[in-house]
Amino acid sequence: MNNQEKLSFESAIERLETIVKQMEGGNLNLQDSMALYEEGVKLTNFCMKELELAQQKIEKLTQTPDGKIKIEPFLEGEE
Amino acid sequence: MEQREVFSVSQINAYAKNLLENQPELQNIWVEGEISNYRRQYSGHLYFSLKDEKSSIRCVMFSSRAKFLPFEPENDMKVMVKASVSIYERDGQFQLYLNRMEPLGVGSLALAFEQLRNRLSEEGLFDSDKKKLLPFLPKTVGVVTSPTGAAVHDIISVISRRNPGVNILLAPVLVQGPGAAEEIAKAIELFNREENVDVLIVGRGGGSLEELWAFNEEIVVRAIYASAIPIISAVGHETDFTLSDFTADIRAATPSAAAELAVPDLYILKEQIAQLSTSLNRGINTHLNRLQESLLYYQNKLEPEIFSSWLLSKQSSLNEKKTRLNHLMELAQHNRSSNLKSIVGRLEVLSPLKILSRGFAFCQNIQTKKIVTSVEDVILGDELSITFSDGQAIGRVLEIREEERN
Structure with missing residues (x-):
């Protein structure tokens, strides 16, 4: 699922490039160009939102002898 | 009677084994040779022979040792082994027990790789x-x-x-x-x-x-x-x-x-998006400007004064056409009526009534209904009707006079 979100960011950029090229090429009627513009603005917002910074987490994944998974913060130079 | 000392096979093998294992020259020594008859058992023990030009010796490497071998021995591979000489008592098999093995010429890790x-x-x-x-x-x-x-x-x-x-x-x-x-x-x-x-x-x-x-x-x-x-x-x-x-x-x-x-890199990505966004806005603006210009062009065309004068010019040309059409219609009408008059005039000239009015009459045989144009058409006693310009008279042929033709 995560993968698809990531792919869609990439394809959003690609689509945005296509839209810009189409608009620069002219030969569009008003309705089409407004629709493209609207789509382009939405894609831009989507991309920027994707890039919005989440709080970065640096964690460490270990498995205890009984097979349980343990995730704890990782501090460099601690070990 | 000769006293014989008799040994069992096991005793001999055990004795020989003991003898060999107590020879420091034969224990933990390096031996070089070429592998043949190589076999790896399912248990992980390795069995093969080491040979040189003249001789060969059986070798065994137990899995407890073999598992540390990074590479897989192969037939014809030249190796150096660290081993001890001993005897497998069950078969009396003289053989080398290996602790280590290294390929010759190339490192074992490089070979394993x-x-x-x-x-x-x-x-x-x-x-x-x-x-x-x-x-x-x-x-x-x-x-x-x-x-x-x-x-x-x-x-x-x-x-x-x-x-x-x-x-x-x-x-x-x-x-x-x-x-x-x-x-x-x-x-x-x-x-x-x-x-x-x-x-x-x-x-x-x-x-x-x-x-x-x-x-x-x-x-x-x-x-x-x-x-x-x-x-x-x-x-x-x-x-x-x-x-x-x-x-x-x-x-x-x-x-x-x-x-x-x-x-x-987030910075590069944001830069790329910002650039696309700018292009997008420029694109739509250019486009809208272009559309606005063409709109203005058509708007000008539709200005009220220009439009009404355009309308007027269309109207006057329409009027002109109508006048011409009327004229043509009249002309055609006139032509038709004058034609008719001349035909009527010519018809009148030819009318038999006109001829009769000048004193001529024509004669018809009442029985045969034929117009009589010659004396030969009648015989005595025929009843004839004679038509004048204003009426008819009925008569009977009383006499026939034929004119001399010559």
Whole structure:
């Protein structure tokens, strides 16, 4: 699922490039160009939102002898 | 009577074995030779012969020793072994018991590397069509490496610099020494089984061939091959190649380079989006301007004064056409009536009534209804009707006078 979100960011950029090229090429009627513009603005917002910074987490994944998974913060130079 | 001392076979074998094992010259010695009749038992024990030009000797290497062999012995391979001479009592088999074995001419690790590479390559583990694409914008990067080396530091700092929103999940493992390969393989499996990470970096900083060895072990290579998560390998320096590198979806020259491959630079991405956004706005503005210009053009055409004069000109030309049409119609009418008059006039001239009015009459035979134009048409007694311009008279032929023709 995560993968698809990531792919869609990439394809959003690609689509945005296509839209810009189409608009620069002219030969569009008003309705089409407004629709493209609207789509382009939405894609831009989507991309920027994707890039919005989440709080970065640096964690460490270990498995205890009984097979349980343990995730704890990782501090460099601690070990 | 001769006294015979009789031994059992077991006694002889035990005696000889004891004798050999107490000869320091035959214990823990280095022996060089070529392998033949090589056989690996299911239990892991190795059986073969070592030979030179003249002789051969049976050899056994028990699995407790053989399991530390990084390479797989092969027939015709020249090796040096550290072994003790003894006898297998059951068969009286004189043989060498091996502690160690090294290939001659090439290091055992180098040989093991070649052998495993060939085998795994044949199996298709390095095939390029099996490589997965890296995700474009990962949210979480999994890292399998030592928690204390320079590698983990480099990876964390590069990722944080390029995109401080990306999470890093480290599986701390031994990267060299006994058990390292198992830990690395287990960590890769753990990430695949338990954790939602988008890409894995598996590696360590630089070191000797021995120190990097874990990344050439089959268990690690297979774990990398089996991973559903795309893997970037980053083992050692630019010049170090391990089998992990061949198997990974992409090889990075160093741990820092792996981090760069894993995570796109946020600054560059934002720049790219901003640029696209600017182009988009410029595009729509240009477009709208163009449309507005053509709108203005048509608007001008529709100005009221211009429109009404245009309307007037259309009206006057319409009127003109109507007048001409009327005129033509009249003309045609006139032509028709004058034609008629002349026809009537000509008709009147020819009318028989007109002739009768000038004193002529015509004669018809009442019985035959024929017009009488000659005396030969009548006989005495015929009744004739004589038509004048104003009426008729009925008569009877009383006499016929024929005029002389000549």
